[in-house]
Amino acid sequence: MRALISIIAWCAFAIAFAQRPSPAPAQTRSVLVKGGTIHVGDGRTFDDGAVGFRNGTIDFVGYEYAVKAAYDTVIDAKGKQVYPGFILPDATLGLVEIDAVHASEDEAELGDMEPEVRALSAYNTDSQIIPTVRDNGVLLAQITPRGNTISGTSGIVQLDAWNNNDAPVRKDDGVHLNWPVAFETTGWWAEQGSTEKEDSEKRTKTLAQLNEFFQRAKAYSGTSSPEKTDLRLDAMRGLFNGDKALYVHANGAREIQEAVLFARDMGVKRMVLVGGHDAWRVADLLRDRKVDVVLQRLHTLPQREDEDVDLPYRLPALLKERGIRFCLSYTGDMERMGARNLGFLAGTASAYGLSPEDALRSITLDAATILGIDRRYGSLEAGKSATLFISQGDALDMATNQVDAAFIDGRRISLDNRQKALWKQYEEKYK
Secondary structure, three states: OHHHHHHHHHHHHHHHHOOOOOOOOOOOOOEEEEOOEEEOOOOOEEOOEEEEEEOOEEEEEEEHHHOOOOOOEEEEOOOOEEEEOEEEEEEOOOOEOOOOOHHHEOOEOOOOEOOOOEHHHHOOOOOOHHHHHHOOOEEEEEEOOEOOOEEEEEEEEEOOOOOOOOOEEEEEEEEEEEOOOOEEEEEEOOEEEEEEEOOHHHHHHHHHHHHHHHHHHHHHHOOOOOOOOOHHHHHHOHHHHOOOEEEEEEOOHHHHHHHHHHHHHHOOOOEEEEEOOOHHHHHHHHHHOOOEEEEOOOOOOOOOOOOOOOHHHHHHHHHHHOOOOEEEOOOOOOHHHHHHHHHHHHHHHHHOOOOHHHHHHOOOHHHHHHHOOOOOOOOOOOOOEOOEEEEOOOOOOOOOOOEEEEEEOOEEOOOOOHHHHHHHHHHHHHO
8 A cells, every 4th residue: 555655646746846947927017128238030130129019919020229118128138139039840749749659659640642731730738848949048959750652741730839739820731741762862861771672563553643633633623512522632632722831842853853844734823942952953843833842950961972971051142142031940859848949050050151140040930931920920020920039149040049938829838848857956955
């Protein structure tokens, strides 16, 4: 009996210790952040600037001396940096908690063509990973399903919510298609093997199935009141009227070209390329078709033995030179816990050809524009959401970044997390 009581007490303690910070209440008092360097997100900066907001909406951005209105709370950010909240696209935050525990995985469904699968229905706001990501300024994310040829529909959330009803800032923003690869590389990230041609018969069959499925979906979308509702085809409807984007996951030049021409021929209003390792090689096509790019994680190795080892770092600058709009993602191994490093990817892009403000734009305003939320998020402008954070140093530099305060829709959110709790616990023990 004593053993049972001890076990119950320990479980209760563990659960209490693992509790995430409660979401912040709605903003009731106006706030002015003054004296710091304001990074607007569109390339502009204000030294000795100020940002004011009320009821979750920004009502002043500019130099501190130009502030005329009174604010209930004034935060002195002298010597600090103020940024729009970073935006993480193509993420599985809240869909998997522990990779080694199968019961905590909910990022993929069975089947092959599953556009009706909504990632937001499985999104877990209680994930212990989310508070650690916010601590580095990542305040919004596109929650994206994985697997299958058509993996499902993504949605965009703010990262401080009670549940997946409170979290979305845009539901069902796009359908995700994994384009069949033409060539596949064996081995693993530390020791890549040879590049081999994919099974042409299998690939041809998959492409034929895609063509047939999209033709059916296009015909279905042209009927406002079908005799029988088809959930799969109904989920595709937005691709043909512009309500949703088609996010095509592809890296090779051949696959990218095929996907762009396929989307054009099928009458898809808007396509976004995800991955895009070879996007710079087919830039004219992407620019002509107005295809934006969600770039793969920059901190990776080249895909071919004969490519420069720093090519992934230079991809943002190459796309910028060719007039392609892009944003940065952190997709790949350890992507959820590593997503806190999104700002440092932008820092790498800045070190390899982009200006610091263009690098910042790739995880703020351009990310918001590509995801279709730029009217409300992505930059510090009057009339937009007060979703921002204050850092003691450069948020793109891991050596100086230290977030002091963060706001989502004007709500000052908690920056506590389980990692900080453990640090404080063991600091007391070993100091």
